[in-house]
Amino acid sequence: MRDGQGKSWLTIIAFLCAFNLSAQEITVKGGFVEDSLLIGQDVNFWMSAIYPPDLEMVFPDSLHSFAPFEFSSKTYFSTQIVDGLAYDSTVYTIQSFEIDKVQYLKLPAVILKGSDSTILETPLDSIFLTELAPIVSDSTKLKTNLDYQAVDTQFNYPLMYYIIGGLIILVVILLLIFGKRIIKWFKLRRLRIQYEQFSEVFNSYIKKMKVDPEPELAEKTLILWKNYQQNLDKAPFSVLTTKEILSFDYTDELTEPLRSIDRVVYGKRVQEDVYQDFQQLENFTQDRYSKKVAEIRDGK
Structure with missing residues (x-):
């Protein structure tokens, strides 16, 4: 795990311990550890809950849908009882293969009590997609280079276009x-x-x-x-x-x-x-x- 992520997790845990709530208040929070992501790169989403210890709280597992993200793994921190309140926290490692510039996620926590169930959700949090290819504007200046450069024999571009066009037509026909x-x-x-x-x-x-x-x-x-x-x-x-x-x-x-x-x-x-x-x-x-x-x- 990257050092930055490790420090972030410690920050989250310290943040959880700083809550000051009454014995009957239930709080579910969560959000992305990182500010941005790359396609296919691991990012982390933390989730925490503070509730009376006589309740049973269940966090999402690997079978839960994390769309538009894909579940990779999770790190669960054991329940802590402080001043009569139970503190639970989990960090989910997820990946995204979507190309949306801003992607959102919120996760549910289920309270089990008798035959009833109650769902509480974390606030909707967002993360930005980092684009590796820079955008070239009309005002971009090109560096002039007049030095002679050896080039290979001319490539048969018309033939290449015919082949690519034929493949596209073939793919379309197969899809139809x-x-x-x-x-x-x-x-x-x-x-x-x-x-x-x-x-x-x-x-x-x-x-x-x-x-x-x-x-x-x-x-x-x-x-x-x-x-x-x-x-x-x-x-x-x-x-x-x-x-x-x-x-x-x-x-x-x-x-x-x-x-x-x-x-x-x-x-x-x-x-x-x-x-x-x-x-x-x-x-x-x-x-x-x-x-x-x-x-x-x-x-x-």
């Missing part, structure tokens, strides 16, 4: 014929990668739960499932209660497993077979994934 197939292929590939990443982590949690069915692990697994399901179905699963999730037409089969999981997560009960409920969630998600794949293939 296969454009929809190409777009469909990219959508299916992205969908498959996201599902495989989710399934790998989710099943690893289920295996751990068979050995150690702790309520904390069940809660972590439930949040992972809600975040992925939200991305798959484009519905706000991460902030919905079980009752709200079951109000969807296609979630009837989740009635028993979700209520059983709620008893473990919110009732803090150790239930040996809770992993079976999560297996039912995984089966549901696999079915929704298959239907989404079928929709894309059918052009819906």
Whole structure:
């Protein structure tokens, strides 16, 4: 990590420790560490929260959409309790491949309390894109050089133009014929990668739960499932209660497993077979994934 970024992180942490709030006040803040970025270069976005320690605060993870940025990694700082308040902070390392001169980002924090969820967002922050190629104005003066310069044999530019023109026409024809197939292929590939990443982590949690069915692990697994399901179905699963999730037409089969999981997560009960409920969630998600794949293939 660059020294400048390291100093910035220390500044952020020192800034967090300087807050003076009452015991019931909740504050979520965040912003870019750097002032500008280059395309594809790592930049950092800090996020902090101050809240009563009896609340449960959840920050975004790698499955969250950081658009127009791409997630790279994150550094989490352990929760600190100072003067009866909990202090959480995380620094996300992200990249951008967009060419907008000014790019914006804000991130949500979710407060979990009982069966309810509340979303608080950081202020919208901006960062400037640094352009490497300078703009040449009409008033720019050119340096005259009258010295003789040896040049190569004349290049056949007309032939080059014909070749480039032919390639452009060929590409346009291929896009007209296969454009929809190409777009469909990219959508299916992205969908498959996201599902495989989710399934790998989710099943690893289920295996751990068979050995150690702790309520904390069940809660972590439930949040992972809600975040992925939200991305798959484009519905706000991460902030919905079980009752709200079951109000969807296609979630009837989740009635028993979700209520059983709620008893473990919110009732803090150790239930040996809770992993079976999560297996039912995984089966549901696999079915929704298959239907989404079928929709894309059918052009819906």
